[in-house]
Amino acid sequence: MQRFQIFWHNLQQDLKIFLYFTILFSVFRLVFMGIFNTYLSSSTIQDIMLCMWYGFRLSLKTAGMIALIGGILATLPQIGFMKWPSEIIRKIWSALMILIFTIAFFARIPYFEIFNSGFNIMLINGVHDDWGAILDTAINEYGLLWRLPLAFLITGILIWLLLKLLNIKTRPAKITNSRQLFFAVVRVIIVLPIFFVFVRYGGAFDYAHSINWESAERLPSAFLNENILDDGQALYRVHKIYKEQKKLTEVKLTPEEIRKEIGILGGNTQAGTIEDAFKHSVAVPKLAKQPDNVIVVLGESYALWPMLPKYQPMGLTNEALRMLNSPNSCATALMLAHGTGTMPAVNGFVTGLAEAGITEETAPESYKTQYATGIGKIMKDAGYKTVFWYGGMPSWRDIKNYVLAQNFDECYCASDFKYSGGNSWGCPDKVLFDKVYEYIGTHPNKKTFHIILTTSNHPPYTIDVVSEGFDKKKVLQNLPDDIANDDGIINELGHIWYADMAMGRFVRKTEELKPDTLFVVTGDHAERFTFSKDVNDKTLSAIPCIIYGQGVEKNWLANNATGCAMQILPTLAEIVGKPNMQYSSILKSLFTNDKPVFNHRFYAWDDKIYDLNANAPDFIKDYANAAKKITCWRVVNGNKILK
Numbered sequence: 001m002q003r004f005q006i007f008w009h010n011l012q013q014d015l016k017i018f019l020y021f022t023i024l025f026s027v028f029r030l031v032f033m034g035i036f037n038t039y040l041s042s043s044t045i046q047d048i049m050l051c052m053w054y055g056f057r058l059s060l061k062t063a064g065m066i067a068l069i070g071g072i073l074a075t076l077p078q079i080g081f082m083k084w085p086s087e088i089i090r091k092i093w094s095a096l097m098i099l100i101f102t103i104a105f106f107a108r109i110p111y112f113e114i115f116n117s118g119f120n121i122m123l124i125n126g127v128h129d130d131w132g133a134i135l136d137t138a139i140n141e142y143g144l145l146w147r148l149p150l151a152f153l154i155t156g157i158l159i160w161l162l163l164k165l166l167n168i169k170t171r172p173a174k175i176t177n178s179r180q181l182f183f184a185v186v187r188v189i190i191v192l193p194i195f196f197v198f199v200r201y202g203g204a205f206d207y208a209h210s211i212n213w214e215s216a217e218r219l220p221s222a223f224l225n226e227n228i229l230d231d232g233q234a235l236y237r238v239h240k241i242y243k244e245q246k247k248l249t250e251v252k253l254t255p256e257e258i259r260k261e262i263g264i265l266g267g268n269t270q271a272g273t274i275e276d277a278f279k280h281s282v283a284v285p286k287l288a289k290q291p292d293n294v295i296v297v298l299g300e301s302y303a304l305w306p307m308l309p310k311y312q313p314m315g316l317t318n319e320a321l322r323m324l325n326s327p328n329s330c331a332t333a334l335m336l337a338h339g340t341g342t343m344p345a346v347n348g349f350v351t352g353l354a355e356a357g358i359t360e361e362t363a364p365e366s367y368k369t370q371y372a373t374g375i376g377k378i379m380k381d382a383g384y385k386t387v388f389w390y391g392g393m394p395s396w397r398d399i400k401n402y403v404l405a406q407n408f409d410e411c412y413c414a415s416d417f418k419y420s421g422g423n424s425w426g427c428p429d430k431v432l433f434d435k436v437y438e439y440i441g442t443h444p445n446k447k448t449f450h451i452i453l454t455t456s457n458h459p460p461y462t463i464d465v466v467s468e469g470f471d472k473k474k475v476l477q478n479l480p481d482d483i484a485n486d487d488g489i490i491n492e493l494g495h496i497w498y499a500d501m502a503m504g505r506f507v508r509k510t511e512e513l514k515p516d517t518l519f520v521v522t523g524d525h526a527e528r529f530t531f532s533k534d535v536n537d538k539t540l541s542a543i544p545c546i547i548y549g550q551g552v553e554k555n556w557l558a559n560n561a562t563g564c565a566m567q568i569l570p571t572l573a574e575i576v577g578k579p580n581m582q583y584s585s586i587l588k589s590l591f592t593n594d595k596p597v598f599n600h601r602f603y604a605w606d607d608k609i610y611d612l613n614a615n616a617p618d619f620i621k622d623y624a625n626a627a628k629k630i631t632c633w634r635v636v637n638g639n640k641i642l643k
Contacts, residue, residue: 319504
């Protein structure tokens with residue numbers, strides 16, 4: 001009887017912990033909505049209440065797991081060992097969980113400001129980033145030095161509250177004989193599994209009526225949908241997505257199976273290599289005469305949204321709009337970025353492969369063989385010297401060695417320049433563009449292809465944009481109602497303006513020096529729209545793709561043309577390639593594509609963006625997965641397809 005009394009006491013303590021964390025996650029949810037209250041302006045009270053209800057149900061699983069582990073560590077051992085220090089172990093475990101989840105909550109706030117999401121796969125991708133720069137950004141842009149002490153202070157308060165709760169006297173079991181003990185044990189044996197199932201399925205008793213992170217998006221607001229997930233569930237999401245991505249690298253496809261995937265993408269299933277499977281031929285180049293310089297500007301966080309009619313009056317991207325409105329330009333209505341981050345965008349150009357979460361820049365194959373599908377090989381075959389320009393440091397993701405191994409003749413980074421200003425990610429964009437302009441001026445007789453990867457439009461935002469000419473008054477006068485008049489936001493908008501200004505200044509100077517230069521202006525990613533309330537996927541996720549220069553015609557692309565970043569490579573081949581030149585590309589060019597396009601997260605068609613994971617028809621999912629599997633095969637197994 002004594003053992004059952006101890007067990008009964010411990011069970012009540014575990015229940016207290018379960019209730020405590022369930023409430024705590026609900027409080028975090030409310031506080032988060034308070035912090036980002038501007039995102040709620042288009043949401044109804046019913047939507048907010050449903051967010052809290054769905055979140056409460058989902059957090060039953062997180063709180064249940066915390067309580068279960070605490071029970072395994074504290075309650076169960078004491079059934080066999082009466083002197084087991086269950087109370088101490090339970091308090092230590094619970095305090096540790098409070099610390100972890102409080103710090104996670106404080107970290108989620110700047111994380112959401114950056115990615116418009118709770119913890120997602122970018123958390124994994126960040127492992128390979130420059131930790132010094134990340135730390136600098138966290139300190140100077142996102143207040144690490146005050147957020148962390150505040151998190152510790154709140155943790156202390158929350159632990160104190162938990163201890164107060166645990167010290168409340170529990171109710172003893174009213175058992176005086178063996179018969180009562182028997183029925184008490186039976187009730188526990190019956191009730192605990194039922195309770196476990198109820199918690200496991202998020203307030204339901206079967207999977208069909210359950211709630212989990214995959215099915216949590218039930219509201220019209222993306223913000224509220226993200227807020228349904230507590231940090232435990234968001235981190236579990238990261239874990240599951242990472243496992244799924246990792247599976248791709250471990251896929252043991254047979255040659256017959258990889259040929260099937262090639263067929264899904266419209267490639268030659270009888271080819272002996274990936275390169276040969278996706279051979280294309282330039283019949284007649286779009287430009288009759290090859291320009292001396294072809295320049296791709298890959299702008300940091302250079303999104304489409306400032307060019308949309310609603311935001312144009314702020315004047316953040318006047319230079320891009322000048323090119324867009326020129327008769328010597330064509331453009332997509334929207335383009336999907338290669339991935340969520342800069343390195344996936346670089347990998348897309350360097351390898352020409354789909355984003356599969358396998359960090360090609362770290363793969364041995366990327367230094368052993370050259371990807372024929374990459375832009376370096378395509379442009380070299382077209383007769384161009386290839387030069388990569390990066391406004392950051394060569395050590396970042398080993399970018400310099402990586403691109404030099406992949407058909408780039410030269411690579412220049414911030415460490416090659418003398419400059420002042422900039423931030424921990426690199427030099428000011430103006431410095432970078434000036435160096436490219438200088439290079440073009442001193443290498444007049446060599447056809448050259450340039451990729452320019454900028455850095456200034458990245459936190460910490462340290463450029464003095466006002467001194468550079470940023471008109472705050474104009475922006476404030478034309479600021480949409482749903483964008484807050486906040487100094488930090490205005491400064492961030494100023495950096496979008498600066499990036500566009502620096503790019504436009506370079507384009508103007510270069511076309512004066514070399515009038516036949518062909519420019520492609522695009523962005524590495526877009527999903528950092530942090531200024532406004534809830535927005536649609538086009539505003540949140542689309543990047544521009546502007547093709548500009550002598551001989552470019554508007555009618556090359558339809559007004560509703562939709563593309564993805566992978567298509568820039570074959571498109572350039574079709575514009576400046578030599579007649580009858582062969583090149584390898586997994587996807588068709590923007591000029592000939594007749595299928596929906598995709599990236600790691602979305603698919604797009606006819607100027608609209610859709611969720612690839614949730615809403616895509618099976619044939620589109622198969623199409624995207626085939627590209628990812630081919631990527632994994634090429635990076636892991638090499639170019640050959642064995643018979």
